[in-house]
Amino acid sequence: MDWFVAEGYSLGRLLFKEGLAAIYLVAFLSAVNQFRPLLGSDGLLPISLFLRNASFRRHPSLFHLHYSDRYFAALAWTGVALSAVTLVGLTDRLPLPACMLVWLTLWVLYLSIVNVGQTWYAFGWESLLLETGFLAVFAGNADTASPWAILLLLRWLLFRLEFGAGLIKMRGDSCWRDLTCLYYHHETQPMPGPLSWHFHRLPRVLHRVEVAGNHITQLIVPFGLFAPQPIAGIAAGIMIVTQLWLVASGNFSWLNWMAIVLAVSVLPDRFFAGVLAIPAESGSTPPAYVGTVFAVTALVLVLSYWPVRNLISHRQLMNASFNPWHLVNTYGAFGHVTRLRHEVIVEGTVDEHLTPDTIWEEYEFKGKPGDVRRRPGQFAPYHLRLDWLMWFAAISPSYARAWFAAFIAKLLENDPATLKLLRRNPFPAAPPVFIRATLYRYRFTTRAERRATGAWWERAEVGEFLPPVRLAWLSRR
Structure with missing residues (x-):
């Protein structure tokens, strides 16, 4: 099945999965550490009260079966444990069905938390983690070949993430169009970082260059993801550098790291030649796995109708989910920049x-x-x-x-x-x-x-x- 296999992406796929496992680990640890005061039985917005009026159809979650603080902690710690064993590579060595089950469990556990998390979990990177985590279920293990369809769906997700963010800016605040938004952003962003003061004090001409570079990265470069190599890899590399710049300039939870993890999956093995060891290529493609991958691809293509319609709309929504499973969402950030x-x-x-x-x-x-x-x-x-x-x-x-x-x-x-x-x-x-x-x-x-x-x-x-x-x-x- 040469048409199914993406040769030369074994390391990119491996780094993508390990990076995603690391983000899952952070997300579950965040849940473990913060759920009791925020969402626990005696918290600020108790899950138990929320579930009284929440239906499974609109808010699918394991907590509809049962809720207690101990049960939440058990599920969250299970997520921590599965993320950790996946991060160190043990999950990838399991038989394909078991590997897929671990990734599916991570997705179900985190979906269950997000769907009862209320305003504490109403952030775009929650949906981004879930959408990416769902695709990771079908990315295969160490013994299976890298599936082209899943790698292309990851590029499609990265495209929507970047292009959607670029469009929301151009359609939103005028400071993005006149290149002045970074006169304010480093100072007024939700949570400045250690270097934000220094970024804010850069010359204004550099701030304008930053904004122009952002527009190029988000509105032009994403189309390169679907070009042949090395263009696709160069486009992904530009996005990685841009996201690292954003990591240095502020605190945006795992949003920037998710973009980096997605971009790594675009890089062919030859980009890492001489730097990292390249795993041996595998040609295993079980028929049931092939069928499952194409069923998921068809599902994503159908569900893409709503995000595409949103992208071309002048009333573009920012960070919206069109289904309660957080599959194939729309993304965007800072359509408006506060001046004070x-x-x-x-x-x-x-x-x-x-x-x-x-x-x-x-x-x-x-x-x-x-x-x-x-x-x-x-x-x-x-x-x-x-x-x-x-x-x-x-x-x-x-x-x-x-x-x-x-x-x-x-x-x-x-x-x-x-x-x-x-x-x-x-x-x-x-x-x-x-x-x-x-x-x-x-x-x-x-x-x-x-x-x-x-x-x-x-x-x-x-x-x-x-x-x-x-x-x-x-x-x-």
Whole structure:
């Protein structure tokens, strides 16, 4: 079956699968570490309450069979274990049916989490991981030949990821068209990284070059993925370099790493000659496997109708799933770039009576800006879900309506699980009496300010986000 086999892609396929396993591992660890305060039985948005009104048809998940925090932890830890054994190559050495079963289990487990994760899991990279993970089920093992159909579907996914992001920018904010978006983006992005201050302080002419390069990478280069080699490999290489630039400039969970993993699958073995050992080619193509691959290819082609229609629409949706299984989605990011950065700063006090002299102590989050002297950290590909939602809350309180009051109540109780989501609790001995939240305008310091003060940020108070409240008041609401 020479027409089925993609010769010369054994290493690219292997690196794709190992990279995807690493991202699965991070995703499941993120679930293990954060689900109790966010989604657990006593969390901010309990899964058990969500399931009362959620149908399996609209939200397919194993948790419709049963939910408890122990059951969630067991499923998430199973995902961690399967991801780890896959990452070290054990899954690839299993017989083909067993290998496919492991990848299918990873997909089902993570789909089950995403579909009950509510706003904490409403990010485009969740669907991207699921769509990629579904295709990985059919990518074969070490004993099977690389299937052309699956490699082409991975390119089709990468094309939609990049081209969709490029279109949403050109159709969205005018700053993408006049090449000025990076005057603001490095400063106002959801979670700046250690180098974001330096990126922001680059000359503006370089910012314009960056935007122009982004347009080329997302609107022109993706078509090269379907050209013969070496053009397809060069196109993928350009995308990898661009994504590494984005990794260096900010924290976008595993979004950039997913694009890199997909792009690696495009690279032929000869691109790695002299650098990495090339696995021996295998020509095994069991008839049942061939039939399954082409059935999946037909399914993806049919489901592609909705993303294609969305791509050509002037009302293009960003990061949308057209089915509850998160198969063949549409992607995009930063159709609008905020010009000003606002942060919600949460503070507490032990004073029983509030006066102008009341001392307020500030809670510090792990990733989002707070202390102006604290340098932004590197967290991606790990996803700090609360920190990301706090960025959205600063844009509009409506993003926090479902969970913010519950979050404040947990802080007023000194809830241990919730406090583990934070970097610093200013009240380790006893909970605060009052908590308030204030909206601040943040901007990166200039080079002169940075030398003089040592601060990375300068901030100014904008107004009240939440007036001072105490636990008894929240309990009566």
